[in-house]
Amino acid sequence: MNILKVDWIGALFALAALAAIPLVFGSSYIIGVMTVALCYGMWAASWDFMSGLTGRENFGHSLFIGAGAYTAGFLNVNFGANPWWSLLAAPVVAVLFSLLMGFPTLRLRGPYFALAMLSASAVMQNLTIIFSGYTGGQDGLNGLFPILDSTLAYYYLTLGLLAASAVVLKLVANSSWGLVLRAIRGDEATCQAAGINVNFYKIVSLVISAAIAGLGGALYAHYQLQVGPDLFTVVLSINIIIMVYVGGMGSIYGPIGGALLLNVLTETLRGLSEYRLWVYTLVLVIILFFLPQGAIAPLWRRIRFMFT
Amino acid sequence: MLQILIYGAVISAIYALLAVGFTLVFGVARILNLAHGSFYALGAYGVYALTANLHLPLWLAAIISVLVVGVFGVLVERILVRPLRRSMLAVLLITLAVALMIEQILLLIFGSEARNVPSLVDTTHHLVGVDISGQRLLALASSIIVLAGLWFFLQFTRLGSAILAVSQDAEAAQYMGIPSDRMYSIVMGVSAGMAAVAGVLVAPFQTVIPGMGLLPLVKAFAIVVVGGLGSIAGSIVGALLLGYSETIIAFKVSIEWSQIVSVAAVLVTLVLRPAGFFGKRAAF
Numbered sequence: 001m002n003i004l005k006v007d008w009i010g011a012l013f014a015l016a017a018l019a020a021i022p023l024v025f026g027s028s029y030i031i032g033v034m035t036v037a038l039c040y041g042m043w044a045a046s047w048d049f050m051s052g053l054t055g056r057e058n059f060g061h062s063l064f065i066g067a068g069a070y071t072a073g074f075l076n077v078n079f080g081a082n083p084w085w086s087l088l089a090a091p092v093v094a095v096l097f098s099l100l101m102g103f104p105t106l107r108l109r110g111p112y113f114a115l116a117m118l119s120a121s122a123v124m125q126n127l128t129i130i131f132s133g134y135t136g137g138q139d140g141l142n143g144l145f146p147i148l149d150s151t152l153a154y155y156y157l158t159l160g161l162l163a164a165s166a167v168v169l170k171l172v173a174n175s176s177w178g179l180v181l182r183a184i185r186g187d188e189a190t191c192q193a194a195g196i197n198v199n200f201y202k203i204v205s206l207v208i209s210a211a212i213a214g215l216g217g218a219l220y221a222h223y224q225l226q227v228g229p230d231l232f233t234v235v236l237s238i239n240i241i242i243m244v245y246v247g248g249m250g251s252i253y254g255p256i257g258g259a260l261l262l263n264v265l266t267e268t269l270r271g272l273s274e275y276r277l278w279v280y281t282l283v284l285v286i287i288l289f290f291l292p293q294g295a296i297a298p299l300w301r302r303i304r305f306m307f308t
Numbered sequence: 309m310l311q312i313l314i315y316g317a318v319i320s321a322i323y324a325l326l327a328v329g330f331t332l333v334f335g336v337a338r339i340l341n342l343a344h345g346s347f348y349a350l351g352a353y354g355v356y357a358l359t360a361n362l363h364l365p366l367w368l369a370a371i372i373s374v375l376v377v378g379v380f381g382v383l384v385e386r387i388l389v390r391p392l393r394r395s396m397l398a399v400l401l402i403t404l405a406v407a408l409m410i411e412q413i414l415l416l417i418f419g420s421e422a423r424n425v426p427s428l429v430d431t432t433h434h435l436v437g438v439d440i441s442g443q444r445l446l447a448l449a450s451s452i453i454v455l456a457g458l459w460f461f462l463q464f465t466r467l468g469s470a471i472l473a474v475s476q477d478a479e480a481a482q483y484m485g486i487p488s489d490r491m492y493s494i495v496m497g498v499s500a501g502m503a504a505v506a507g508v509l510v511a512p513f514q515t516v517i518p519g520m521g522l523l524p525l526v527k528a529f530a531i532v533v534v535g536g537l538g539s540i541a542g543s544i545v546g547a548l549l550l551g552y553s554e555t556i557i558a559f560k561v562s563i564e565w566s567q568i569v570s571v572a573a574v575l576v577t578l579v580l581r582p583a584g585f586f587g588k589r590a591a592f
Contacts (some may be wrong), residue, residue: 057397059404104578111340112533112582114400116574118342119526123571130564234522238404245401281408288398288405289391 006307010300011253015163018260022152031155035223037263038158042165042216044243044255049169050209052250053178054202055185056106060117061240063101063124064094064210066232068217070128073141073227078134083147086218087161094214095207102203109188118234125232140228147222158219162256165212170252172208181205182250235277242284248297257296311438312555318444320551321451325506326524327531327543328455329499335538336475337492339389340396342403344528345521346410347500350377351507352516353414356423366428374504381500385493407521414518425511447509454505455544458498462540471495475538523567530570534577535584542586549573 018038022031043065051058068090075081075089101120105113128135135141148154172178180201183191191198221227230236240259247258262283266276287294330344354373358364364372384406392398429442462468473481474491482488506524514520531550535542550573554566577584 055397057400059400100575104575108578108582111396111400111537112578115340115529115533116571116578119529119571119574122522122526123568126564126567130567235408238408241401277408277412281405281412284401284405285388288402292395292398 003304003308006304010304011167014253014257015159018159019156022155028151031151032223033263033267035151035155035158036220037260038155038162039216039220039223040240040243040259040263041256042162042219043213043240044247044259045162045166045169045252046209046212046216047240048244048247048249048252048255049173049212050205052244052252052255053173053181053185054205056202057114057241058117058206058209058237059114059241060101060119060121060234060237061209061213062232062234062236063097063117063121064213065217065220065236066121066124066128066227066229067097068094068214069221069227069231070135070141071214072218072221073144074134076144076222077141083145083222086222087147087215090214090218091211092214094210094217098206098210099203102206106202106206107199118237121232121237122234125229128229128232135229138229140226142226144222144225144227146225154223158223161215161219165215166252166256169208169212173250173252177201185250239280242280242287244294245287246283246295248294251294251297253300254294254297257300258294261296310436312552312559314436314438314440315444315559316552316555318440318448319555320548321448321455322506322510323527323531323551324455324544324547325451325502325509326528327535327547328458328540329502330525330528331532331535331538331540331543332458333495333499334532335540336471336495337385338396339385339403339492339496340400341496341499342400342525343384343406343410344499344503345523345525346407347377347381347503347521348507348524349414349516349518349521350380350410351504352425352511352514352520353418353423353507354504355508355511356418356425356516359426360423366426370428370508373508374501377504377507378497378501382493382497384500385496389496390489390492407525411518411521418518420518423516425516427512441513443509443512450505450509454502458502459540467494527570530574533574533584536586537584539584539586542584545585 018034021034043061047058047061050056071090071093072083072086075086076083101117105116128140129137132138146154148157173181180191180196183196184198184201188198217231220231239262243258243262244255245258246262247254247256249255262280266279269279326344326348330341333339333341333344351373354376355366355369358369358372359366384403388402388406389399392402427441427443429446431442433440433442433445462472470481470486471491471494473484473486474488478488481491527550531546532543533546534549535544535546550570553573554569557569558566
C-alpha cells in the first residue's frame with residue numbers, strides 16, 4: 001500500500017474511534033470532556049500549522065482563541081444574535097487580530113513575533129478586566145445559548161469541524177504551499193533569494209491559523225456557555241504548545257493526538273487535576289530532553305512503515 | 309507635575325534594572341529568558357520567607373535572597389539551558405518550563421493570596437513638594453547603584469571584558485581562550501540577581517503573588533524592543549521612555565490604561581524602526 005492510502009485509512013479509523021466514543025460510554029460527562037478535548041485539538045492543529053511548519057513559535061495563541069470566544073459571547077449575550085453566526089464571526093475577528101500582530105512582527109527575524117504575541121495576549125487579558133463594564137471582568141460573559149440542544153449532537157458538530165479543519169490544514173501543508181512554509185523554517189534567506197515573498201506566506205499562514213483557533217474558541221464558548229479572561233491567559237497558549245510538542249511538531253495530526261491524549265490523561269487522573277500544570281510542565285521537560293521529535297507522530301510513522 | 313517626575317523616575321529605574329538583565333542575557337548568551345520575571349518573583353518571595361518565617365533582619369534577608377536567586381540562575385543555565393542550546397525554540401520552552409515551575413512552587417508553598425513584605429525604610433520624605441515613601445527612594449537609589457556597578461564591572465574588569473568579547477563573537481572569544489560557556493553561566497547569574505534586586509525593592513509596595521512575574525517580563529520585553537534587543541544603553545533609554553509614559557498616563561488618564569502602553573510601544577517600534585533606538589542590526 002502506498003503511504004498516502006495508509007494515512008487516509010488511519011485518519012478514518014481515528015475519526016471512527018472518536019465518533020464511537022459517545023456511543024460506547026454515553027455519559028454526558030465523558031461527552032463533555034471529549035468536546036473540550038476536540039476544541040484543544042483544533043487549537044493545537046492550528047498552532048502547528050503556522051508555528052510548526054514555519055518555525056515561528058507563537059507564544060500567544062490564546063489571543064486568537066479569546067478573540068473568537070469573546071466575539072461569540074458579545075454577539076450572543078449583548079446582541080442576542082443567533083449562535084450559528086458566532087461560527088462565522090469568530091474566525092473573522094481572530095483574523096483581524098492576526099493581521100494586526102502579523103504585519104509588524106512577522107517581517108522581522110528573531111524572537112519578536114513570539115514575544116509580541118505573548119505580550120499581546122497578556123495585555124488582552126488585562127483589558128478584559130479593565131473594561132469589565134462590557135466584558136463582565138473576572139466573571140466574564142455568562143448565558144450564551146447552546147448552538148445545538150443535545151450535547152451529543154454538539155460533540156459531532158465539533159468533531160466534524162475539527163476533522164474538516166484538520167483535512168484542510170493537512171492538504172495545504174502537503175501542497176507546494178506547505179513546502180514553501182517548511183522551506184522558510186529551513187532557511188529564510190535562501191527562500192527570499194529564490195524570489196519567494198516570505199512575508200506573504202508567513203502572514204497568510206498566521207491568518208489561517210488564527211481563523212481556525214478563533215473557530216475553536218467560539219465552539220468552546222458555546223459549549224461552556226460562558227467566556228472569561230482565562231481564555232486569554234499565557235498558560236492556555238503554553239498548554240497548547242506542550243500538546244503540540246507531545247504530538248510532534250509540523251505533522252498536524254500529531255498535535256491533535258497530543259491534545260486528546262493530555263486532556264484525557266489529566267481527566268482520568270482526576271486526583272491530579274489540581275496539579276494539571278505540574279503534569280504538563282513535567283511532560284514538557286521530558287519531551288524536550290528525551291523525545292525532541294514528540295511521541296505521537298513518530299509512533300504513527302512507525303506503524304505506517306509496517307503497512308507499506 | 310513634580311509628582312510625575314519623581315514617581316516616573318522610580319518606576320523607570322526598576323524597569324531599567326529588569327530590562328538590562330533581560331537584554332544582557334540575550335546579547336551575550338542568546339538566551340531569551342522567559343523565566344526572567346520569575347526570578348523577580350523569587351526575589352520578592354525570598355525576602356518574605358526569610359523575614360516572616362526565619363525572622364531574619366530585613367537587610368540580611370534581602371542580600372541572601374538576591375544571592376540565592378543569582379546562584380539559582382546559574383544552575384538553570386548550567387543544568388537546563390546548556391544541553392538544549394542548539395535549538396532556540398527548545399531554549400525558549402525550557403525557560404518557560406522554569407517559569408511555570410517557579411510559579412507552581414510559589415503557589416504550593418505560599419498559596420494564592422497576596423503577601424505583605426515590610427519596607428526596608430519606613431520613613432516618608434518630602435522632596436521638592438512631593439510626598440514619597442522612603443522605600444521608593446531607596447528603590448530608585450539602589451537601582452542606579454546596581455546599574456552603575458554593572459557598567460563598571462563590564463567596562464573595567466577582566467571578566468567584564470571577557471563577557472563583552474563573548475557578546476561580540478562567541479567563537480572568536482573561545483579561540484582567544486575565553487570559556488564562553490562559563491561566561492553564559494555568569495551572565496545568567498548576574499541577570500537573575502538583578503531581577504531579584506528589582507523584586508526585593510518593589511515587594512513592599514507591590515502585590516506579592518505567585519504570578520507577579522508575568523507583567524514585568526512583558527514590560528522588560530517591551531523596553532528591550534524599544535531600546536534595541538541586546539543593547540544596554542538602549543534598555544535604559546527604553547526604560548525611561550516606558551516608565552515615564554506609563555506614569556503620565558496613570559496620572560492623567562487612569563492606571564488601567566497605562567497597561568496598554570507597553571504593547572502599543574512594541575508594535576509602533578516594530579513598524580517604524582524595527583532595530584529599536586540603539587539596535588545596530590535590523591534583527592538577529
